Amino acid sequence: MNVSRETEVLEQYAALIRKWNPAINLVAPSTLEQVKSRHIDDCLQLVDVSRSSSGNWVDIGSGGGLPGIVVAICRPDMRVHLVESDRRKCSFLRNAGRELKLTNLNVSTERIESINPLKADHISARALAPLPLLLSYVDRHLVSGGRAWLMKGRNWRTEVEAARETWRFDVTSHPSVTDSEAAILEISELRHA
Numbered sequence: 001m002n003v004s005r006e007t008e009v010l011e012q013y014a015a016l017i018r019k020w021n022p023a024i025n026l027v028a029p030s031t032l033e034q035v036k037s038r039h040i041d042d043c044l045q046l047v048d049v050s051r052s053s054s055g056n057w058v059d060i061g062s063g064g065g066l067p068g069i070v071v072a073i074c075r076p077d078m079r080v081h082l083v084e085s086d087r088r089k090c091s092f093l094r095n096a097g098r099e100l101k102l103t104n105l106n107v108s109t110e111r112i113e114s115i116n117p118l119k120a121d122h123i124s125a126r127a128l129a130p131l132p133l134l135l136s137y138v139d140r141h142l143v144s145g146g147r148a149w150l151m152k153g154r155n156w157r158t159e160v161e162a163a164r165e166t167w168r169f170d171v172t173s174h175p176s177v178t179d180s181e182a183a184i185l186e187i188s189e190l191r192h193a
């Protein structure tokens with residue numbers, strides 16, 4: 001997708017969130033006015049830092065599609081699978097996939113801990129769970145040699161320390177440009193401690 005088409009589709013996606021949010025609460029209502037700067041730009045950083053990735057991508061706890069739909073828009077070369085347990089949010093996600101013509105998108109209405117292992121090359125999550133629990137989800141669905149991209153808030157260092165009690169992993173932190181204290185954690189070589 002060329003850059004201007006990508007920008008247009010991202011704008012259409014932002015418009016869908018604005019339209020559906022009063023009914024489904026996809027993002028906190030107080031942040032709805034800044035859906036582009038606060039939410040979509042946040043996810044575009046993930047697209048940037050993972051630019052050299054290939055294979056299949058799984059986004060867990062997708063909610064309104066952040067970051068999964070943004071990845072599907074910006075990476076038409078990858079298959080993107082969204083896993084979300086809330087049926088109404090899944091209806092939104094499927095509808096968004098159709099309206100934005102995302103032929104690389106799949107949506108499963110399932111719980112992450114009970115859906116069959118997805119053998120993902122890449123897994124993303126944003127605002128889903130504390131890192132130790134998140135890593136158990138990643139462990140279930142990531143292939144050996146795969147990579148997780150976890151969008152974390154200001155407590156990310158404490159969460160990494162807590163996670164080291166049960167997990168071993170390599171981590172690179174990519175500082176967030178939308179929030180100086182947040183980071184995208186790029187995690188590889190995950191195994192039980």
Ligand SMILES: C[S@@+](CC[C@H](N)C(=O)[O-])C[C@H]1O[C@@H](n2cnc3c(N)ncnc32)[C@H](O)[C@@H]1O
Pocket residue numbers: 026027060061062063064065066067083084085086089110111112113125126127128
């Ligand atoms: C706080 S929202 C974040 C949504 C989105 N990632 C974002 O950043 O806007 C967490 C989402 O994860 C979903 N979720 C929570 N636990 C889940 C589970 N075990 N399996 C599947 N989805 C889950 C919830 O329904 C909710 O939509």
